[in-house]
Amino acid sequence: xxxxxxxxxxxxxxxxxxIMLECSQTKxxxxxxxxxxxxGLGLRLIYYSFDVxxxxxxxxxxxxxxxxxxxAKFSLSLxxxxxxxxxxxxxxxxxxxxxxxxxxxxGPGTRxxxx
Amino acid sequence: QKExxxxxxxxxVPEGAIASLNCTYSDRGxxxxxxxxxxxxxxxELIMFIYSxxxxxxxxxxxxxxxxxxxxxxxxxxxxxxxxxxxxxxxxLADxxxxxxxGPGTRxxxxx
Numbered sequence: 001x002x003x004x005x006x007x008x009x010x011x012x013x014x015x016x017x018x019i020m021l022e023c024s025q026t027k028x029x030x031x032x033x034x035x036x037x038x039x040g041l042g043l044r045l046i047y048y049s050f051d052v053x054x055x056x057x058x059x060x061x062x063x064x065x066x067x068x069x070x071x072a073k074f075s076l077s078l079x080x081x082x083x084x085x086x087x088x089x090x091x092x093x094x095x096x097x098x099x100x101x102x103x104x105x106x107g108p109g110t111r112x113x114x115x
Numbered sequence: 116q117k118e119x120x121x122x123x124x125x126x127x128v129p130e131g132a133i134a135s136l137n138c139t140y141s142d143r144g145x146x147x148x149x150x151x152x153x154x155x156x157x158x159x160e161l162i163m164f165i166y167s168x169x170x171x172x173x174x175x176x177x178x179x180x181x182x183x184x185x186x187x188x189x190x191x192x193x194x195x196x197x198x199x200x201x202x203x204x205x206x207x208l209a210d211x212x213x214x215x216x217x218g219p220g221t222r223x224x225x226x227x
Contacts, residue, residue, distance in 0.1 A: 040123060042203060042219040083205050090158060096213065101166060104215060106158035
């Protein structure tokens with residue numbers, strides 16, 4: 001079984017709809033992240049969480065919100081989806097106790113299309 | 116502003132050649148540097164990381180770091196068609212909550 005899972009894997013929705021993307025991990029990592037990826041722009045950080053009670057905005061948090069329901073679960077919500085939120089979304093985890101040398105582990109991604 | 120820059124490519128090399136991928140970063144507080152490979156539509160996967168100046172080798176891959184020049188590179192020896200992918204450079208910043216800043220990626224094409 002995959003260590004980091006995301007649901008759904010693909011979603012098509014309409015402008016104005018509320019969407020939730022879910023991420024679960026079995027790695028036991030404290031740190032979780034949500035990124036979006038657009039062609040030519042790389043991965044951009046939306047929100048991150050260092051533990052259940054520590055949630056922080058990334059560089060592009062406008063229009064998004066998150067919930068860390070448990071150590072293993074981190075959800076991303078689009079309250080009112082708009083077309084420029086069409087992108088590939090990745091969840092990632094990181095142990096974070098080894099200074100700067102711990103890598104991030106990525107989920108398989110969710111391809112979101114907003115019409 | 117925290118920036119990580121890479122040539123977008125595509126970088127085309129013949130099979131068996133050395134592919135050289137470059138990354139520059141703007142923040143001197145950068146602590147460690149990661150190279151990820153990403154196949155189209157898939158998630159990034161770690162190739163290797165480096166945090167000390169000099170070279171670090173892992174199989175066909177060599178990472179090179181020069182903090183004075185704010186430059187990190189990835190060399191792929193004996194390139195194979197299966198190496199064709201986008202390569203992402205990521206920089207870990209101490210003053211950014213130990214978070215990563217990713218470059219836009221370089222697309223590599225290895226021609227048979």
